[in-house]
Amino acid sequence: MNKQKALELAIFFAEFQQKMIQQNRIEIARFSNKKMIEYSALYLKLSNCSVR
Numbered sequence: 675m676n677k678q679k680a681l682e683l684a685i686f687f688a689e690f691q692q693k694m695i696q697q698n699r700i701e702i703a704r705f706s707n708k709k710m711i712e713y714s715a716l717y718l719k720l721s722n723c724s725v726r
Contacts, residue, residue: 677720684713 691706 675716675720677717680713680717680720684710684717687713 687706687710691703691710694700694703694706
């Protein structure tokens with residue numbers, strides 16, 4: 675996976691999370707949040723950034 679794809683997936687899951695919250699589908703929103711965090715962290719790792 676490359677940086678661009680990781681960022682695109684993080685953005686997708688962030689937007690999807692908001693849609694699920696609006697539809698009151700909290701469990702799916704939590705799953706989307708976990709995936710968004712996962713892909714955001716991967717993006718940072720591929721970008722050689724560190725998070726404190």
